[in-house]
Amino acid sequence: CLLALGAARLRGTGDDPVRLVLAGAALSGLMNAGSSVLLLSDARAADEIRFWTIGSVAGRGTEQLSAVLPVLLLGLVLALLSGPALTALSLGDDVATGLGHKPRRARALAVTAVALLVGAATAIAGPVSFVGLVVPFAARALVGPDxxxxLVVSALLGPAVVLLADVASRLVARPYEMPLGVMTALCGAPVLVAVVRSHRMPAL
Structure with missing residues (x-):
């Protein structure tokens, strides 16, 4: 998370979210390549992890959830606590400061919450891509910019989107099952491109 943020801010790029997405994608590709090199030395491990690296909720139960539940709850609490400050920041740093918020601290709290939530979710289901990018825009269309x-609507809408994508992944390629991460990427990538082209991606 810190590497992605650092790469996005090189050469004074500031808080451009498009650069952040690109930096994250580049680092993800680099780390996936490193993982592939490590797995080449163990064919059995490669077979076991191949399906997980695409993202799946198959076989994930309460045992896996309980292992990361404290991290998820902590991330959710931090996200909710950062809501008022982030709402003020959407009006600009000067307005947020005038309302008594500290922009740097608010952003640090939000980044920590995101890192905890995304890390815990990935530990359970693998890298199910585009959910965290598409769901907030859908939630914004439903409830506005507050x-x-x-945050509350996204916390409810995200699991619903994953569940629908999982059901669809079991139906589109019957009798086989398309990996969940592939389904979310097929649906989410066009939405992200449309959002970027419409210039509606908010500043961070």
Missing amino acids: LRRL
Whole structure:
């Protein structure tokens, strides 16, 4: 997370979210390549991890959830606490400061919450891509720009989207099952491209 943020801010790029997405994608590709090199030395491990690296909720139960539940709850609490400050920041740093918020601290709290939530979710289901990018825009269309309501709706809408994608992945290629991460990428990538082309991606 820190590497992605650092790469996105090189050469004074500031808080451009498009650069952040590109930096994250580049680092993800680099780390996936490193993982592939490590797995080449163990064919059995490669077979076992191949399906997980695409993302799946198959076989994930309460045992796996309980292992990361404290991290998920902590991330959710931090996200909800950061809601008022982030709403103020959407109006600009000067306005947020005038309302008594500290922009640097608010952003650090939000980044910590995101790192905890995304890390815990990935530990359970693998890298199910584009959910965290598409769901907030769908939630914004439903409840508007107030980040306090947006966070709550996103927390409910995200699992619903994953569940629908999982059901669809079991139906489109019957009798086989398409990996969940592939399904979310097929649906989410066009949405992200459309959002970027419409210039509606908010500043961080």
